[in-house]
Structures are given as C-alpha cells and as structure tokens.
Amino acid sequence: MAITVNPPYEADGTDLILTEEALQFIEELHAKFAGPRDDVLSKRAAAQEQAARTGAMEFPAETADVRKGDWTVAEQPQSLADRRVEITGPPAPAKMAINALNSGAKVWLACLEDALSPSWQNVVDGQKNLYEAARGTLQFTSPEGKQYNLRDDVPLPVVVVRPRGWHLPEKNITIDGERTIGALVDFGLHFFHNAKVLSEQGTGPFYYLPKLEHYLEARLWNEIFTFAEEKLGIPHGTVRATVLIETIPAAFQMEEILYELRDHASGLNAGRWDYLFSIIKYFRASGSDFVLPDRAQVSMTQPFMRSYTELLVKTCHRRGAFAMGGMAAFIPNRREPEVTAQAMDKVREDKSREAQDGFDGSWVAHPDMVDLCAEEFSKALGDKANQIDRQRDDVDVSAEDLLNIGAAQGDVTEQGVRMNLYVAVYYTAVWLSGNGAVAIHNLMEDAATAEISRSQVWQQIHNGTVTADTGVPVTTDLVEKLLDEEVSRLRSEINDSETFGKYFEPAADVVRKLVLDTETYEDYLTTPAYELLR
Ligand SMILES: CC(=O)SCCNC(=O)CCNC(=O)[C@H](O)C(C)(C)COP(=O)(O)OP(=O)(O)OC[C@H]1O[C@@H](n2cnc3c(N)ncnc32)[C@H](O)[C@@H]1OP(=O)(O)O
Ligand SMILES: O=CC(=O)O
Numbered sequence: 001m002a003i004t005v006n007p008p009y010e011a012d013g014t015d016l017i018l019t020e021e022a023l024q025f026i027e028e029l030h031a032k033f034a035g036p037r038d039d040v041l042s043k044r045a046a047a048q049e050q051a052a053r054t055g056a057m058e059f060p061a062e063t064a065d066v067r068k069g070d071w072t073v074a075e076q077p078q079s080l081a082d083r084r085v086e087i088t089g090p091p092a093p094a095k096m097a098i099n100a101l102n103s104g105a106k107v108w109l110a111c112l113e114d115a116l117s118p119s120w121q122n123v124v125d126g127q128k129n130l131y132e133a134a135r136g137t138l139q140f141t142s143p144e145g146k147q148y149n150l151r152d153d154v155p156l157p158v159v160v161v162r163p164r165g166w167h168l169p170e171k172n173i174t175i176d177g178e179r180t181i182g183a184l185v186d187f188g189l190h191f192f193h194n195a196k197v198l199s200e201q202g203t204g205p206f207y208y209l210p211k212l213e214h215y216l217e218a219r220l221w222n223e224i225f226t227f228a229e230e231k232l233g234i235p236h237g238t239v240r241a242t243v244l245i246e247t248i249p250a251a252f253q254m255e256e257i258l259y260e261l262r263d264h265a266s267g268l269n270a271g272r273w274d275y276l277f278s279i280i281k282y283f284r285a286s287g288s289d290f291v292l293p294d295r296a297q298v299s300m301t302q303p304f305m306r307s308y309t310e311l312l313v314k315t316c317h318r319r320g321a322f323a324m325g326g327m328a329a330f331i332p333n334r335r336e337p338e339v340t341a342q343a344m345d346k347v348r349e350d351k352s353r354e355a356q357d358g359f360d361g362s363w364v365a366h367p368d369m370v371d372l373c374a375e376e377f378s379k380a381l382g383d384k385a386n387q388i389d390r391q392r393d394d395v396d397v398s399a400e401d402l403l404n405i406g407a408a409q410g411d412v413t414e415q416g417v418r419m420n421l422y423v424a425v426y427y428t429a430v431w432l433s434g435n436g437a438v439a440i441h442n443l444m445e446d447a448a449t450a451e452i453s454r455s456q457v458w459q460q461i462h463n464g465t466v467t468a469d470t471g472v473p474v475t476t477d478l479v480e481k482l483l484d485e486e487v488s489r490l491r492s493e494i495n496d497s498e499t500f501g502k503y504f505e506p507a508a509d510v511v512r513k514l515v516l517d518t519e520t521y522e523d524y525l526t527t528p529a530y531e532l533l534r
C-alpha cells in the first residue's frame, strides 16, 4: 500500500499535519476499515428503496432485545458533564476557530462537515488550527492587522470534532491511486495529533458523528475508536462520541446506536436540518403525503418533529447519555438591531422549549447567542450540570408518530420554490469558493439546509405538486424558468465577482442537474460539487 498526498497547491500547516507518521496512521485505518466502510455505505440504497416503495419504516425486529434490555452507556467524563451551550463552526479560517474558543460556550463543535467546504486549504488548515488549539498556541493576525488570541480569563470550551460523513472522499490523499475516505482522514489526523495531549489535559479526543443511517455504522465507528486507542496506547473508552440522529432510519435505531457505541458514547443530538433532508430523500417518490410544506414552515413544533425530539430525550436519559438540541437557523446581524432582536427571540424560544423538554444543552451558530442559550438551559438545570436524571417515561412514540409527515401544517408555494432555488445556488457558489456556511437573508445556511432546498424542488417536480399561491403544478419547465430568474436576481443583488460571485455559473449548473434530473436522484449535493472544489 502506498499513501500519496497530491496537493493541488500548498496549504497552511502541511508540514505540521501531514507528517510521515500521521499518514501512516491514515493508511492503517484504511487498510482495516475502508472495506467495512464500503459495506455499510452500500446497504443504504436498499433501505431507501424499501422505504420509498412501502412508505413505511419499522423499529428493527432483530434488535428488540437491545431496546428491552437494561444497560447504560459508560459513565460520562467530568469534562463533558456540562454541555448546556455548544457553539458550532468550522475550524478554518483560524479567526473563526479563535472566536468560537473565546465565545464562552461550554463546547465548541469544530465542524469539518455541514459547515466546512472541504477544500485542500480548509482540510489541512482546519487540522492545523485544531492542533494549535489543543496546545493553546493558536493565534492569528487578519490582513487588516486585527490580532486574534485565545482568552486566558475563562476556561475555553471543550472541543468536539465533527469529521465528514461516510460518503465523502478526500481526493487529494490517495492510497494505491484510490481516493481516501474523508471521515477517516479527518478523524485519523485529529486523533493522531491530539488524542494524547487532550487526554493529559483532562478532556479527550471527542467527536460528533454525522449522518449515520444504521446501527452497523455506529458499530464500525466503535471498532475504529477501539483500534485507534490501542494503536496509540490510550485507555479504551477515552474517545467519546455524540451521534447525530439526523436521518430518518437512525431515528428508528437510537437505542441500537447508543448500544453499539456504549463504551464510547456521550450522547445523541437532534440534527434537525439533515433529518428533514433525509425524510425528503427517503420518501421522495412515495407520493404526495410525504411532500413537506415550504422549508420555512417546517418548524420543530410540527407533530412529527416533536415525536423525534421527544423520543431522543427519552432514549438518551434512559441510557445515561446526553440529549443535545439542534440549530435554530436565525442569526443576529450586528448591523441591523431589529433583525438581531427578532433572531434572539426566536432562538430563545427554541432553546427554552428544548430545555423544558429535557435536553441537556443545545447548539448556537453565532457567538452572540451563547449567553441566551446558557440562560435558557440554566433555568431548567438549576444548580445541576445536566438533567440526565430526568427520565421521560411519559413519552411514548410510535413508528406512525415519526412518520406522520402528511399531517404537517403549511403549503408549498411558488415563492418557496424560488427561495429554494435561490438558496441552493447561492450556497453552492459560496461552498465552491471555500466557505461552508453563510448567512442568507439572516438565516444560517450550510450543507444540510441547502440539501433540503434542492431536494424539495426535486420532490415537488416528481410529485407534480400544485403550488398554493399560483395553483399551478411544479414542472421541469417551470423550475427551469424560475432557476434562470433566481440566478439573474442573485447576479443583480450580489456584486461579488472576486469571491463567490464567480461561482454562480458552475453552482447553477450543479443545482440545475440535481433538481431537473427526475430520473435519478443524487444522494448528496456535495458529491458533484466536490469535483469542482480545489
Ligand atoms: C445544520 C448544522 O449542521 S448547524 C452546524 C453547522 N453550521 C455552522 O456551524 C454555522 C456556524 N455559523 C457560521 O458559520 C456563521 O455564524 C455564519 C456564516 C452563519 C455567519 O457568519 P458572519 O456572516 O461572519 O456573521 P457576523 O458578521 O455576524 O460575525 C461576527 C463575528 O462573529 C464571528 N462568528 C460568527 N459566527 C461564528 C461561529 N459560529 N464561530 C466562530 N465565530 C463566529 C465572525 O467570524 C465575526 O468575527 P470578527 O468580528 O472577528 O470578524
Ligand atoms: O447537523 C445538524 C443538522 O441539523 O443537520
């Protein structure tokens, strides 16, 4: 086996991160786990096909004993006991890493997934920033001369790293000419460089695991953690993982996922945006009962979304794991106080509901929202660090409750179709420019929200959905026309040919193909987009 780095250009941090020993570790991970990764990935299509055909899904019969059994996950490490507010954001550029670390949050979810465009620069620089963050040496001077240093007046957040999902390759590192697996590169580099240092500091190598679709995928991660711990001579169970329940099949396997990872589990998170994306993906061809209203109308209080979060809290607390809330997409705008006030109110409402429902903490997308999230959770927690002891025996969620999608309140409108096309093109252009999250009309958009946008349009065309405002069906002709108009609108509104503006054309091409090709459905927007990314 020969591992090769084929850098498209020189990225900051290459010498520090891509050492011979680190690359050898990546190679060993691949030798052992690339095959099993291919196996779990290949099982996803059959599950999707069955869901689409039947319009149904069940709790797995073969694991009834796990659900009935009396077991808990390993005791939680002290450093993760209080997770009441977690800020999310990419670890590159360094400025954002430092801002997140200085935000006052308890945890920083350093995102190499939904919020990171995996350009070569971001992949390497992100690891460099995580390396320096672990050692307290991270600093940065902006081109304008603004100095960024880590605070020393308060404890910094515990870092929890989210590697890429199983589906994405890393094209710039190959083994025997084959692309490596993004998830193994991200996890492997971070673990290799930082696991010991972090453990010695009393925290540890902690991870968020995204987009799992089956408990066998959790089993695979557990095997990877065990192997990595043994390899570096670190005690079994040092790694802690919080799994995002953000696909519809995973919602039916929360118990099993925790069980598989029980020596390494910290909790589950309600990743609402990918969850909606997954519902659309799985049931995209199952008829009009599965067509959701416009994205903006699908709130967390829709009955099927409440069933999902209630089941998550119940499951976690029964098993001694943390239940982590998700992301309200409203973000403040420091230039517009009214926008900020509205965003704060909406996010406060969301965090307050989560805290009262029993979640142990939640996410915010922006440093200006850390305090309000902490406040809402502190009201529910009192003098405790978490509310794991709060059992939700009152909750009883059935398969039908999780799939009660047809009961969602709201409409599909032409305005909604337009907005989806606008956001999908805008976001893809930003992503191609090397930035994985962006504020569009005062909402945070990232890979998960953009996936909803483009998938809704595909599904609406496929089902011939009639829009409530204009009374006409969504067709390929209509979408082609709306797409052209929205791209023109983007060009006229955003005069930005230097950065992402120059990517509107390739982004529109990607989106056009994704939404108009109703014969095939691309599983991830980022798959074709990655071929254009440097
Ligand atoms: C579905 C999911 O997976 S949700 C989780 C994944 N998504 C994310 O993590 C998105 C996180 N949020 C962000 O990336 C950003 O908040 C954005 C892109 C939405 C908005 O960012 P901006 O347009 O830069 O916002 P704004 O101008 O108000 O930022 C003000 C300052 O806060 C910083 N900031 C904003 N959000 C963050 C963040 N999440 N982490 C660190 N710093 C941040 C900015 O860098 C800026 O710093 P500066 O004053 O030193 O220049
Ligand atoms: O990762 C989080 C989500 O909502 O998606």
Ligand SMILES: [Mg+2]
Binding pocket: 114, 210, 211, 244, 246, 271, 273, 274, 448
């Ligand atoms: Mg997600």
